[in-house]
Amino acid sequence: MKKRLTLIALLFLPVIAMAQKKAEVRFQTDGVCGMCEKRIETALLAIDGVWTADWDRESHETYVVFNPKKVKELALHQAVAAVGHDTPQVKAKDEDYAKVHACCKYRNEDVTKSHH
């Protein structure tokens, strides 16, 4: 009986998860490589209320699904800028940009060219 209850509880987890309100947003984010992708996505996923985050290397577009009750859209831009990546709303501070790895220096033309 205990086992069955556990199984039923497991089956209902997705239903509880779906009950939350969600909003989608897409914005350009500067970056170059897979390391950048991981850095951007990790920063966004660490925020409470962010459901899923994906940065596309081809289009440089960040796609975020989030709960607007828990997190404001601007906070998403701030989080990305805080790890050193520019967005249309928030430009990364120079000291944060300085922390990104040498191969991710998207403001340097030589670096962006070497990734194409």
Next chain:
Amino acid sequence: MYRLRYFALLFPFTLFGQVDTTLYSRLQIEEVVIYEAANGLSINSKSSTLQVNISRTELRKAACCNLSESFETNPSIDVAFTDAVTGTKQIQLFGLAGKYAQIQVEMTPLVRGLLSNSGLNFIPGSWVHSIQLTKGIGSVNNGFESMTGQINVELLKPEDLVEAAEAPGAEGRGDIQLNAYLNQGGRFEVNEAYGVRINKKWMLSSLGHFSGRQQATDINGDGFMDNPLGYQVNGMLRARYFGQNGWEGIYTFHALEDVKEGGQIARAFAPGTNTESLWSSAMKQGRVAFTSKMGWVNPDNPNQSVGTIFQLYSHQMKGSMGSDLPATLHSQWGGAQNGGLAQILFQHGWGTLSQTSSVLFLRDQYDLSITHPMLGQGQPWVEQGVGLSSEWTWSPLPSFTAVGGVRYDLHSIAGHQFSPRFHLRWAPGEKHTFRFNAGRGFRMALPLLEEWGRLASQRTVEWFQYGQVLGGDILSLETARNFGFSYQWSFLLNYMTGSLQADAHLTQFSKAIIHDYWTPGVRAIYPTQTQFGSERPVMTSATWGASLFYHVDKRTELRIAYRFQDLQAMYVMPNPIGGGYGRMLSVPFVAPHRMMAHLSREFKGDWTLDATLQRYSKQPIPGIDPWAWPSVDYAPAFALLNAQIRKDFAHGDLYLGLENVLNIRQAHPIDGAMDPQTGSPLLPSDPYFQSNFDATRIWGPIFGRMVYLGTNIVL
């Protein structure tokens, strides 16, 4: 991303492992990063076979200990004990013993010959980089032995260790990885992995393992220790070479010694009892192996490559079981297997069509002997052969792949063997994948010694054939064909990814070695084969199952799986007048219904919780009614719940787990060990012990709930 997979299917597929990206990492470093960020358990939808990749992330979820235990979070594989005294765990695929799958380490044989029984226990979990589990028959180029599927284990290579330390963002994480583990049952384990770069072309690594158990436990009070005492020392040295002009190589030296001693504990008996002739088991195994793999990719045309595999090994075992009283079945056996293999692979691709062909020589020199009250045999023999294989892959569209392969073996014992194999993959749209496979495989059994744990019994061993029970003749040949079909649906629900997978497989044996326990007190071993003019297989495994993987949210992963397996074999009903009738019966120790649920959740502050619930249905086991044939009992259904909590740090992790949370135990795993009236342990001199002792009717855990603690440290 697509390019990577396409490329990864070419050269490294046959030589350096299916998911090996080392060659490619020289060309496109970033994409490798993405590839490795894959899930713990993932199915490559581009592969023509139904292949599940089990990554290191996944292996951390079931944090103990060796390869046989690595499958505890995997719905396709069952882990079972062979007996209640030697502590050996074996895996089952489609209900069939692991020996019918082809189990390899980096594409070289592992669980074969003398290692069939305990080979999996010789690969420590913390050495493993990843495991590729293929359900359904494997590639012809990897050998003739894949009958139900294929399991390939990729170990940590020098570059895995060196590059992890050199990678940007490693921030002081070094190239020494340490692991330590301790459990309530007294088992401890320490593992080491170290890699160093010598120069631009060469890297070296060492993998070390020491484990053991010094403290005997007897939870159920039957006088027998729950797990054998002993130790294992295991080490591997590896050298990796990346040259110019497309050359690469890896050279591995592996040595191990494993000693296990189990049986009755003197202190379980009343003081003053004569404990000179207690029942005991002992096993000592050693192995030395050297493997060299070299490959060359044409730098002008990466669709052309050549690879060579060369391996030499020597494996020794010496074991005994029983008490020194004449009335008990005391057996002693020993053996050596010295052999090697050499293989050359050629690969060529022309756009949508590619082929891989191989020439393989293998040779095994066996020298086995056994003394047992019913059997006394000893013989040396040589098993050798040459195999030619060719596999053609045609992929006119990204959504369609057809693979056809043929294999011809000229084998010193099995003679001419022809093994065709066929794989088809069709993926209409991105979300749906259908696969079909069919093929044939064969293997050479060592009828008695590949299941030596089952000698822990007073059952008389009957081998009423003119052949050799130790193997080495045509009667030990087992052949099977396998058909499989699967469907995979990848979906996005509530913004999160998930997949549903269903598959059905049929394995039919035309020749098989049957272990017959249906007469109490007797273990009969005999080869059977499909009669001439009949199409009826002598052993069949029909199985289907479905599993659902879903990311409930960004921190929670859920897996639910169900599997039905029906395993039947032709058993010969003894006839007092002579001869016998064949009857298809369910094979014991296979639960027809299996369910699994797995939940994994990450918490803030780098905490992770993993819980796995497995349910085994009622299963047939050999019975004790002497007047019935078959004498069948049923083991009750039971569930196992394992849970583990882990805290990650910058330089490693710490994990604490609970195995068998529900504290399920088989109350009397050893028949005849206890007095039926008083419940006190019996000596082997007791007539009740002598007529009933049997440690092979084991279906469930012996130890019950168990706490363990472990840590990984990167220096």
